[in-house]
Amino acid sequence: MTLPTDISGLRWHHRFAMLGAAFHTRLQPTPLPEPYWVARSDATARLLGLDAQWFASDEALEALTGSRPLAGAEPLASVYSGHQFGVWAGQLGDGRAILLGETTDGLEVQLKGAGRTPYSRGGDGRAVLRSSIREFLCSEAMHGLGIPTTRALSLTGSDQRVRRETLETAAVVARVAPSFIRFGHFEHFAASGQDAELRALADYVIERYYPACRSTERFGGNAYAALLEAVSERTAALLAQWQSVGFCHGVMNTDNMSILGLTIDYGPFQFLDGFDPGHICNHSDTSGRYAFNQQPSVAYWNLHALAQALLPLIGDKETAVSALASYKRVFPSEFDRRMRAKLGLDTPPPGTAVAEAEATDRLLIDGVLSLLAAERTDWTIFWRRLSVAVQSGDMAAVTDLFIDRTGIDAWLPAYAARRAAGPAQAAGRMLQVNPKFVLRNHLGQEAIELAQNKDFSGVAILLTLLESPFDDHPGHEAMAGFPPDWASTIEISCSS
Known part of the structure; x- marks a missing residue:
């Protein structure tokens, strides 16, 4: 159902929410006291068609911090699972991110740091100013470089204290993307044997984002194998772009891999200074799993995990392996093309x-x-x-x-x-x-x-x-x- 435009200029509908209760939990963000603006992206606001006057208002400040309901929004946190540092981590989910909904332009708006959810696993559901500034800036920096990414609409702060290694102040990033669905969403339902939900999720992604997979003659008309191939190709192209600009993601867990081939979840990232192919940007990555020169192979490993999750729908291992093969063709071709352009x-x-x-x-x-x-x-x-x-x-x-x-x-x-x-x-x-x-x-x-x-x-x-x-x-x-x-x-x- 499409809701009428509110004062912000947003019109909502909520197609992901319609997948059902197995996919998410409905809840409201937890307010932060006395929020203040840290930064706003006018470019992302224009992408959403936001009213400029509203975007600069106190009402917007509170709404984008999670302290005031936004008319038409239906907040929820989604559930997913995943492999972290190559090890199955079981159920994860939006532990501090709350999806407000989807606009009629097909863009989802999410608040990161908006409070505890059922998937917080003992965490406080908050983000700190330090990391939120990095995510806000890098989201827009990657877009400026022409690299597929989630976008950042705004960054708000509060003097409320959050404990990490030390006490820090809280912040909320309003993120925007066509979808925040990850490889881990598929892994979640496959691991728990929920084949009906797995199929519903795959059908939703195909219908919304990969409609050509439904009419393909590839793999004997197997739409789910075609989906895996399409995701593999998008991921390969993304990794070629990362490598060409010297971008280190730092934590390429399967729950941090976008089904749309977007750069998502800016945590311990870094752009290279001196060119060290084996550079490790994440201080937590003691094994070097996510070193710069390992990123292309890790992406392929993650796609194998996605293939395993989709296997009940694809039907046989040989077809799944064949669908993955495009990664090894697209990545080197795209990387060489981008390096030739740099030269x-x-x-x-x-x-x-x-x-x-x-x-x-x-x-x-x-x-x-x-x-x-x-x-x-x-x-x-x-x-x-x-x-x-x-x-x-x-x-x-x-x-x-x-x-x-x-x-x-x-x-x-x-x-x-x-x-x-x-x-x-x-x-x-x-x-x-x-x-x-x-x-x-x-x-x-x-x-x-x-x-x-x-x-x-x-x-x-x-x-x-x-x-x-x-x-x-x-x-x-x-x-x-x-x-x-x-x-x-x-x-x-x-x-x-």
Whole structure:
């Protein structure tokens, strides 16, 4: 049922809720005392069609903190299960996230940190300001980079204390996505033998998000195998984008994997500073399971877990394995395509066979990655400087990044010989795929420390830069510079 528009400008309907009581628990958010604005995303508000005047009001502040009911919303917390760090964790669920509902534009609005739910497993259901700032900013930063992600509408705070390693203040992020369904939702019903609910969930996802799976001739018309293949391909494309920008998720549990191939649940994430393929951004990840160079293989492992969950619907293991095969085809192809774009090598030289050009490009890509890894060269700065250098024809700023210049001096002529387009044209493309600004840990930390003293200017500045990370933003060059020495001492864990 579609409800009339309220003063916010939102119109609601609640299709996920209609799946039934086995999928969720209805409950209201727990109010936070004396909430205040920390940040708002006008871009996400426009996506929702929110009334701008309402979005700046005290009513919106309270509603998006969970302290005032929002007309038409039907809050609920969903149940799911999952593998955490490769180990079956059993029932999990929205332990601190409460879904307000779905708008008529097909976007769900969720409050993260809005209080205890039946799935909190002894937790307080709250989020802290520190981690909430990181999630708010990175959600919008990833969107600015063109990477599929959940969005952040707003960030509100309260002086109410929450205990983690120390006492911290509480915060709520209003998140937006077409769906927050995870691999773990399917694992939950498969593990408990609830085949009817498993089928209802799969049918809902196909109908809403993958309708082509219903009419496919793939796998003999098996819509559930086609769903697995489609999710595998979206996940592969997402991982290629992560790897190309140096993004470390940090906690790729199956309950943190989106069925729509979105980046979801920003916890101990990091954008690489120096290029270390084995970098572990999550201080809690003592085994290195989620190291940067392990992310593509972990995603494939998680897809196997999804395949196992869908097996009662797919019918046989061979079909499921066949549906997964697309991941190993799509990921390397997408990664190479994105790396070629970073190098400005979108098209093969005239008169050169595609296969020959791809082989040459693969040597160039492998070569430069080896050079960057050998000296832990700053990932973002290298690619941005290379883009500018191709435009100017002066590679000095690139070679200056290396202590031992033997390797880069040998690589650059081979790279120049491969470039088919004129330097200006190549640089123009490169500047649109190699960002000047990313959410480095130290930038986030500086904004957090200001915010903990009620100064939210650092959050606002970063939001502006990260919404358009390929632009120059004169006056903010320092925020595109090398990280300070103390940045390497920042520890990000699963605690939030």
